[in-house]
Amino acid sequence: MRELHPNGTEPLLPRSKGIILEPSATLGVTRFVRHGTASMKNSTLTAAFVLSLLASGAALAQPGDPKVAMFAQDASLSNQFEMEEAKIILQDSRNPRTRAFARQMIHDHGMAQQMLDRAAGPSGSATRIVLDKGQQKLIDALGLMDSPKLDETYVADQQESHARATASVGDFAANGSDPSLRAWARATLPTIVRHQRELVNITASEPEFDAAAQTEQ
Secondary structure, eight states: OOOOTSSSOOOOEEEEEEOOOOOOGGOOOOOOSSSHHHHHHHHHHHHHHHHHHTTTTTTOOOOHHHHHHHHHHHHHHHHHHHHHHHHHHHHHOOOOOHHHHHHHHHHHHHHHHHHHHHTTTTTTTTOOOOOOOOHHEEEEEEHOOOOTTHHHHHHHHHHHHHHHHHHHHHHHHHOSOOOOHHHHHHHHHHHHHHHHHHHHHHHHHHHHHHHHHHHHH
């Protein structure tokens, strides 16, 4: 029997080469920390996020706000897409840099999804969404490839996905009407920006990845 969250909801589960947009200092965000004392840092991050939700006064956006529901859905789809492609890389890639990045995607987006599930609760927005046909097509295609084409395509997919996520999450962090999801966006944005920087570093060290990404545009 699964253990429920104290509030009775389902249990939380771990789970274009874009311009890098720096998060505004006015957002009050704190960068996700990584590696080293991971357990302590992850706990501190989660606690800070929960406190930010409480500080919002649990105020709600207007019930049924379609923009809030759409943002929660898009953010969940983005997290799922990043993790599903990463699983393929860990299974089939022989490139150590893309494998390391994929491991990070599973960790970071798994944590982001946990916090998104919690943040979406007050508005009743759905966050357990089936991948759309376009995303599933990209994942299926990636699963049929071998290195180095596999790695080149993965990096191009991730550049495109993270560029969209930066724009969407950054906009909601500044302008979103739901306090809980806005707090999530502010906490998550620095991690997405960091991922973009790491993708730039990968393409700089692997010139063929950069060429592949430009070919897709």
